[in-house]
Amino acid sequence: MPNNSILLSMKHITKAFPGVKALDDVSLDVKERKIHALVGENGAGKSTLMKVLSGVYPHGTYDGDIFFEGKRCTFSSIRQSEQAGIVIIHQELALSPYLSIAENMFIGDERAKFNIINWDKTREEAMKYMERVGLHENPNLPVNRLGVGKQQMVEIAKALAKHAKLLILDEPTSALNEKDSAHLLEILKELRDKSNIASVLISHKLNEVAAVADSITILRDGKTIETLDVVRSKQGTVSISEERIIKGMVGREITEMFPKRNNPIGDILFEIKDWSVQNPDNPEQKKLDGVNINVRAGEVVGLAGLVGAGRTELAMSVFGRAYGEVITGKTLIEGLEVDISTIPKAIAQGVAYVPEDRKELGLVMIQNVKENTTIAKLKKIAKLSVINEHDENIVAEDFCKRLNTKTPTILQMAGNLSGGNQQKVVLSKWLFTDPRVLILDEPTRGIDVGAKHEIYTIINSLAAQGMACLLISSEMSEIIGMSDRIYVMSEGKITAELPSKIATQEEIMRNILNN
Amino acid sequence: MSGLIAILKKNVRQYMMVLALVVAMVAFGLLTDGIFFRPVNLTNLVLQNSYVLILAVGMLLCTLTGNVDLSVGSVVCFIGALCGVMMVDLQWNPYVAMLIALLVGALVGMWQGFWIAFVNVPPFIATLAGMLVFRGLGQVIMKGQTKAPFPREFQLISSGYIPDPFGGLTIGKIHLHLFTLLIGFLIVVLIVFSEVQKRKKQKQYDFDLLPAGIWLAKVVFIATILVAFTVVFAIYKGFPNILILLGVLVIAYQFVASKTIQGRHIYALGGNRKAAELSGIKVKWVMFWIYTNMAVLAAVAAMVFTARLNSATPKAGQNFEMDAIAACYVGGSAVSGGIGTIIGAVVGGLFIGVLNNGMSIIGISTDWQQAIKGFVLLSAVAFDLYSKSRSSKIA
Numbered sequence: 001m002p003n004n005s006i007l008l009s010m011k012h013i014t015k016a017f018p019g020v021k022a023l024d025d026v027s028l029d030v031k032e033r034k035i036h037a038l039v040g041e042n043g044a045g046k047s048t049l050m051k052v053l054s055g056v057y058p059h060g061t062y063d064g065d066i067f068f069e070g071k072r073c074t075f076s077s078i079r080q081s082e083q084a085g086i087v088i089i090h091q092e093l094a095l096s097p098y099l100s101i102a103e104n105m106f107i108g109d110e111r112a113k114f115n116i117i118n119w120d121k122t123r124e125e126a127m128k129y130m131e132r133v134g135l136h137e138n139p140n141l142p143v144n145r146l147g148v149g150k151q152q153m154v155e156i157a158k159a160l161a162k163h164a165k166l167l168i169l170d171e172p173t174s175a176l177n178e179k180d181s182a183h184l185l186e187i188l189k190e191l192r193d194k195s196n197i198a199s200v201l202i203s204h205k206l207n208e209v210a211a212v213a214d215s216i217t218i219l220r221d222g223k224t225i226e227t228l229d230v231v232r233s234k235q236g237t238v239s240i241s242e243e244r245i246i247k248g249m250v251g252r253e254i255t256e257m258f259p260k261r262n263n264p265i266g267d268i269l270f271e272i273k274d275w276s277v278q279n280p281d282n283p284e285q286k287k288l289d290g291v292n293i294n295v296r297a298g299e300v301v302g303l304a305g306l307v308g309a310g311r312t313e314l315a316m317s318v319f320g321r322a323y324g325e326v327i328t329g330k331t332l333i334e335g336l337e338v339d340i341s342t343i344p345k346a347i348a349q350g351v352a353y354v355p356e357d358r359k360e361l362g363l364v365m366i367q368n369v370k371e372n373t374t375i376a377k378l379k380k381i382a383k384l385s386v387i388n389e390h391d392e393n394i395v396a397e398d399f400c401k402r403l404n405t406k407t408p409t410i411l412q413m414a415g416n417l418s419g420g421n422q423q424k425v426v427l428s429k430w431l432f433t434d435p436r437v438l439i440l441d442e443p444t445r446g447i448d449v450g451a452k453h454e455i456y457t458i459i460n461s462l463a464a465q466g467m468a469c470l471l472i473s474s475e476m477s478e479i480i481g482m483s484d485r486i487y488v489m490s491e492g493k494i495t496a497e498l499p500s501k502i503a504t505q506e507e508i509m510r511n512i513l514n515n
Numbered sequence: 516m517s518g519l520i521a522i523l524k525k526n527v528r529q530y531m532m533v534l535a536l537v538v539a540m541v542a543f544g545l546l547t548d549g550i551f552f553r554p555v556n557l558t559n560l561v562l563q564n565s566y567v568l569i570l571a572v573g574m575l576l577c578t579l580t581g582n583v584d585l586s587v588g589s590v591v592c593f594i595g596a597l598c599g600v601m602m603v604d605l606q607w608n609p610y611v612a613m614l615i616a617l618l619v620g621a622l623v624g625m626w627q628g629f630w631i632a633f634v635n636v637p638p639f640i641a642t643l644a645g646m647l648v649f650r651g652l653g654q655v656i657m658k659g660q661t662k663a664p665f666p667r668e669f670q671l672i673s674s675g676y677i678p679d680p681f682g683g684l685t686i687g688k689i690h691l692h693l694f695t696l697l698i699g700f701l702i703v704v705l706i707v708f709s710e711v712q713k714r715k716k717q718k719q720y721d722f723d724l725l726p727a728g729i730w731l732a733k734v735v736f737i738a739t740i741l742v743a744f745t746v747v748f749a750i751y752k753g754f755p756n757i758l759i760l761l762g763v764l765v766i767a768y769q770f771v772a773s774k775t776i777q778g779r780h781i782y783a784l785g786g787n788r789k790a791a792e793l794s795g796i797k798v799k800w801v802m803f804w805i806y807t808n809m810a811v812l813a814a815v816a817a818m819v820f821t822a823r824l825n826s827a828t829p830k831a832g833q834n835f836e837m838d839a840i841a842a843c844y845v846g847g848s849a850v851s852g853g854i855g856t857i858i859g860a861v862v863g864g865l866f867i868g869v870l871n872n873g874m875s876i877i878g879i880s881t882d883w884q885q886a887i888k889g890f891v892l893l894s895a896v897a898f899d900l901y902s903k904s905r906s907s908k909i910a
């Protein structure tokens with residue numbers, strides 16, 4: 001062991017997916033008895049790095065080396081990494097809702113003899129670990145009767161039961177209120193000080209990071225940018241400011257990636273007023289709270305925010321109420337209130353929504369380009385319900401030409417196209433409905449640089465035709481480069497409206513984080 | 516040659532099934548010393564399998580959504596019982612009774628469609644319940660008795676043959692049904708014409724074309740088979756009524772499935788329900804109508820079956836749902852939904868029917884037939900999944 005104080009060392013990790021390098025020569029050292037924060041924008045590679053570490057991506061599917069407690073690791077499954085003492089707690093809790101706390105804690109690792117579970121021992125040990133995370137509940141209680149904060153504690157207790165030496169927490173506080181978050185961070189500190197358990201904390205909440213982390217590693221575009229050591233004075237002031245972290249997170253140059261747009265901007269075309277939506281998973285929470293936004297004809301308006309801020313939920317609840325319950329508010333087109341409460345009505349009113357997940361929501365992957373192009377408004381090419389094949393072929397061919405979709409023929413299955421071309425088919429589908437309002441949700445996610453540029457050019461030409469475009473994106477540079485105006489959203493509310501001329505990435509990040 | 520292999524690989528499922536059907540028929544023809552191909556046997560083959568084929572047409576739409584309808588066998592029993600009460604006990608006009616039977620079928624379907632589409636009961640459960648409910652109700656209506664005999668007009672659905680306004684043609688010992696010949700040749704001409712049209716269009720759009728030789732072979736093959744069958748039927752008593760009904764149903768549903776908005780919506784829903792919904796397809800109503808339609812077709816099958824037996828019995832329709840489901844999957848439907856054709860389901864159903872019929876003639880017991888059918892279903896689906904996983908690996 002070269003250095004006694006280093007618990008985990010990931011060296012020169014490179015992980016490529018078809019078309020994308022998710023991690024590019026990333027290195028990370030976590031010291032014993034430390035809380036190490038991992039920060040970065042969405043898509044910076046944090047989760048991928050942790051998946052490499054925990055064996056979700058088995059050894060051999062990435063380049064680079066991992067050393068844990070000085071030993072070289074070649075995990076090929078989560079089980080192996082857990083045996084070594086690395087336990088990952090995912091953003092979405094992995095508890096079985098109808099099983100008790102005790103049962104959940106020992107799932108896959110039951111306290112049993114000859115395959116028969118010893119319930120007394122199970123409960124007794126469960127109590128022991130629950131004590132260590134400050135969870136005072138009956139171990140027989142089903143976990144769905146606990147709040148999210150306490151469920152998170154069950155997860156940590158479960159990790160302790162696996163004799164974790166290193167805990168990895170992926171956004172552990174994103175679903176928690178302030179009190180529960182503070183408690184969780186306190187527990188992490190206690191585990192560090194009393195039980196010698198180190199943690200890797202992935203978080204977007206920089207105040208938390210600054211409050212508990214001993215070191216901070218910043219990732220950006222799949223690369224390690226820097227690792228900062230936090231020094232705390234006796235008064236609790238911290239050597240690293242949030243500003244400093246933000247600068248590291250976003251310090252990317254905006255290049256000529258974004259084509260210029262010079263069309264005139266008209267009157268307000270689309271308006272959302274006082275839009276509130278209840279969270280269907282948690283009736284006490286408002287997923288969206290009094291949102292007011294407008295988009296002018298010929299304008300591209302950006303909607304910035306972190307994953308979970310409610311941007312997709314806003315788009316989908318507006319578009320035919322495809323999301324949410326107890327929706328209140330108004331939608332207006334050209335100043336008149338319109339009924340777009342079902343998807344067919346929304347399409348008829350000229351509203352189109354290009355969804356975030358094109359594989360799950362955008363396309364029928366087993367159907368061909370032609371069928372995907374016309375599906376949202378077949379009436380246009382049909383007489384008495386009978387589809388005119390000739391017209392359909394012409395439409396599909398025409399869109400392929402206009403958007404430069406690269407496909408052998410329009411009979412190619414959508415699933416066989418590259419990401420960028422799939423996205424063009426989704427765009428074709430929605431342009432075929434003759435929209436006036438186009439909502440684009442992460443339109444360039446997971447597609448390569450060349451195709452991105454093409455998509456931007458298409459968006460520009462649509463705006464130039466007088467369409468109102470609402471662009472949701474987690475890529476800060478994209479929002480700034482493409483938008484005329486930017487709304488910043490955080491926890492279901494609009495927290496700022498910025499003209500893109502004065503918007504900087506730091507400014508937006510600040511508005512996202514300090515609400 | 517390599518081009519030919521590529522084409523075969525691409526459409527392997529489609530061609531395999533038709534090929535298997537032809538091979539099975541030729542094999543049985545040889546094994547039974549030609550008994551299999553006798554006009555009377557081929558006519559029987561159609562009659563025996565007609566109700567399963569009618570059910571398979573409706574079932575195909577269910578499988579396109581990734582589901583099945585387990586209740587159709589029981590619905591056949593229920594509607595049969597209803598027909599028995601109306602026509603045998605109450606002596607109602609058979610045409611009125613048939614219309615009522617169809618309407619009740621529609622109501623049954625709406626009942627099930629309601630639970631499936633609007634209450635989100637999984638179709639498997641809703642139709643399993645229907646299977647119990649309608650079998651029970653059928654038996655209640657019949658009070659455990661068999662209803663017979665049915666009026667002549669009703670029996671003609673299954674035992675009648677189309678009339679011959681031309682009086683027929685006798686050549687030596689053979690009497691030919693002229694009208695049957697005429698219809699058969701007309702159909703062949705239509706098919707050839709539409710194939711030519713299709714090829715022209717494909718050329719126009721630069722789509723993948725079958726090489727001219729293969730295309731020609733395919734068209735000639737189809738035409739020859741159809742002509743041969745027409746002649747065989749014409750030698751016997753002409754086309755059975757039921758074959759005409761079946762033909763009309765298959766053509767109509769194939770048309771709806773492949774050429775209309777409604778059909779496209781069903782395929783899109785089956786391929787990706789969420790994407791379909793976000794594209795403005797009223798997925799709940801689509802589900803509702805699919806299950807309503809299924810029960811209407813079950814009512815048709817019930818009448819065909821009852822008319823053929825000339826009696827309504829409490830056991831009628833048992834396992835019909837399984838035969839119809841098997842027909843769809845043997846005929847190339849994907850278990851996950853979104854893939855399958857009406858013609859495929861019919862070919863699948865015919866394949867199973869040919870196996871049944873051929874094995875019976877050879878003298879293989881029905882117990883063995885059952886087991887063999889099971890193996891056929893399993894291997895068809897396994898082959899499907901295998902060829903799919905291989906092609907996805909290449910991509």
